Amino acid sequence: MPFISQTYSVGMTADRVLANLDLNLLVTLDTLLRERNVTRTASRLGVSQPAVSGALARLRRHFGDPLLTRIGNHYELTPLAARVGELTGPALAGVRRVFDSTADFDPFRLDREFTLVISDYAATVLAPLVARRLTTLAPGVRLRLEQTTPYAVDHAAETLRSADGLVVPHGFVTGLPYLDLFTDRWVCVVAADHPDVGDTISLDQLAGLPWVVVFDRPTAFAPAARQLRMLGIEPHAEVVVDGFVQLPFLVAGTRRVALLQQRLADLLGPVAGVRTLTCPFDVVPVAEAFWWNPMYRTDPEHSWFRTVMTESARELATDGR
Structure with a gap:
């Protein structure tokens, strides 16, 4: 969803600004700010490196800011890019929700990937139950599991900009909505x-x-x-x-x-x-919970996925622990 380079007058309305934007470059912007590297961004998006370089040039003209600055042998976000990076994930999710909306939500016809940031422990004991339930209820859904790291947990709000949920015990995340899953010892x-x-x-x-x-x-x-x-x-x-x-x-x-x-x-x-x-x-005891971004509070697909998580955890809990 690329931004078109444009000089905006003070009186230009929000509607006119949006009319002059190609929103396709929002995906590139979000990936660039997360990867901080043109080559990795191109690989992740499946496009050529020159295409990403051209997109970055247009983005820099749009924002009047370099966005990425070289420090030694790597790139860092500018202060403006860091602020914009907090908005791109929720913006993408909102766009997807708009265009994925249907009159009647039917999980069996759902074509979507859900990403869980999850420890190898929870991935071993819980994720197989989740995957089996998804296969039965929504065969078009893909489940992506990404390993937790201390950084991902310490910066949970940032992690949940690009993931549908974080599975981690209580005691590490605050200020985000959650669902209790299961306990262990x-x-x-x-x-x-x-x-x-x-x-x-x-x-x-x-x-x-x-x-x-x-x-x-x-x-x-x-x-x-x-x-x-x-x-x-x-x-x-x-x-x-x-x-x-x-x-x-x-x-x-x-x-x-x-x-x-x-x-x-x-x-x-x-x-x-x-x-x-x-x-x-x-x-x-271990008290595992599913943490999620509040932007998904009214998303019917995410709400359904949360139900899948809790029902799978309930199945796991039948062993009495």
């Missing part, structure tokens, strides 16, 4: 043949054993690890990973210990060769 996992740990594990052992941890930063997604620190136990991180699925395989055959969600431990423990032990402290 943390357990300790050790090698099946661990030489120093029997049927139980103590706080002293947790303090003395080497650990596998996720991200190893305060805003990582394991509140139980924060609890340990509050008890005066600082886990000695021997291995740091960016997801939960790797944990049991990095514990197996070693003296290491890790905290893992019970459902994931039940799935992967027998394959990896690890044992599950009750935590020796009153550990907080």
Whole structure:
């Protein structure tokens, strides 16, 4: 949706401004501001690099601003571009909602991609249920799963400009609408043949054993690890990973210990060769939630997708945890 270069008079009305804009370049603008790179933008949009360069030139003329400035070997957003970037996602979503609207909403005829930013844990235990439900109810829908990162969670509002939902436990996101999904509990996992740990594990052992941890930063997604620190136990991180699925395989055959969600431990423990032990402290449960952008509050398609998420989570919760 490209902007046409134009000089606007002070008295020009909003309607006349819109009439002089080619909104097709809004997609290019949004992608450019997220990628901050012409080549990556062209690849993502499936167009030629000269086409994106030409679009950027028109955008710069329209805004009277370079938008992207070179700093060393990469580009940074100008202050104006940073402000515009906060608007492009909601604007695109609004345009799509206008042109995707139909008199009667029928999920079975829906042709849309829903993007979830989700941990590998939730992607393993919940996403298969969501995908199966979508296949049955809306075979034309595509589900895209993107791995959570500390940045994506710390900047949830920005993340949800380009994603339909963020699945992350309570305690990390505030100020956005959410739906509760399911709960789980943390357990300790050790090698099946661990030489120093029997049927139980103590706080002293947790303090003395080497650990596998996720991200190893305060805003990582394991509140139980924060609890340990509050008890005066600082886990000695021997291995740091960016997801939960790797944990049991990095514990197996070693003296290491890790905290893992019970459902994931039940799935992967027998394959990896690890044992599950009750935590020796009153550990907080995992309370997973689906966070979403308030711009979707009245979107019938997104409302339906939220129902799919909660119904899938209800199916998962029938195991009694």
